Amino acid sequence: MNAVGEIIASRRTIRKFNHAKDVPLDEMKEMAHLASLCPSRMNDQPLEYVLIKDPELCEQVFANILWGTRNKVNTAFADPVFAPNSYIAMLVNRTIRDVGYEYDAGAAAQNIMLYAHSLDIESVFLHCINRVALSQLLSVPETHKVDSLIGLGYPAHTSTVVPVTNGTVYSLDAGQNILLPKRDPDSITHHNRYGAK
Numbered sequence: 001m002n003a004v005g006e007i008i009a010s011r012r013t014i015r016k017f018n019h020a021k022d023v024p025l026d027e028m029k030e031m032a033h034l035a036s037l038c039p040s041r042m043n044d045q046p047l048e049y050v051l052i053k054d055p056e057l058c059e060q061v062f063a064n065i066l067w068g069t070r071n072k073v074n075t076a077f078a079d080p081v082f083a084p085n086s087y088i089a090m091l092v093n094r095t096i097r098d099v100g101y102e103y104d105a106g107a108a109a110q111n112i113m114l115y116a117h118s119l120d121i122e123s124v125f126l127h128c129i130n131r132v133a134l135s136q137l138l139s140v141p142e143t144h145k146v147d148s149l150i151g152l153g154y155p156a157h158t159s160t161v162v163p164v165t166n167g168t169v170y171s172l173d174a175g176q177n178i179l180l181p182k183r184d185p186d187s188i189t190h191h192n193r194y195g196a197k
């Protein structure tokens, strides 16, 4: 595997961050630049980015992350002491595209998260968020909507890929390491025709 493959393979979602170091604004600008180069349906490029570093605003943003999902592990990470100290909010310019921007958003988010990881800055892609409150907090105009947030920072825990044995829901071990089941690539990869191995 080459260096790019290593970066892709070793990126993991992190939900507790260490505040000893700050995420440099210049690197966040570079993340937004790299996001802007992602593949885009019809090359419409409907996405925009808000780089959030103001500590008070970060606190308010954190209060509007809805951690309650199908996985209770997420709530274990909802302690403000370990909150990300930087965020990139991904906005959609609805005057350009109001539906069908989601693949663009996924590709852009991945560019951000992989570049961040290459700098040892880790991330959490947050879709379960209070969009109404965040729109107000970030002064987002009616023409735009908040799609998602990417929380950024230096990791305060680890995450280890394990084989899928009993579903894909991740768990925490005693050392606050996430055990993250990922499907065996051989079980989901087919050659020429479905089912051929």
Ligand SMILES: Cc1cc2nc3c(=O)[nH]c(=O)nc-3n(C[C@H](O)[C@H](O)[C@H](O)COP(=O)(O)O)c2cc1C
Binding pocket: 011, 012, 013, 014, 015, 066, 067, 069, 074, 124, 125, 126, 127, 128, 129, 159, 170, 180
């Ligand atoms: C579209 C999308 C939405 C997500 N939303 C959330 C979220 O709201 N909260 C959260 O804690 N993680 C969220 N995640 C992160 C996933 O839980 C995480 O990617 C998954 O558990 C796999 O872990 P990995 O990123 O380390 O491979 C989201 C990921 C994606 C792709």
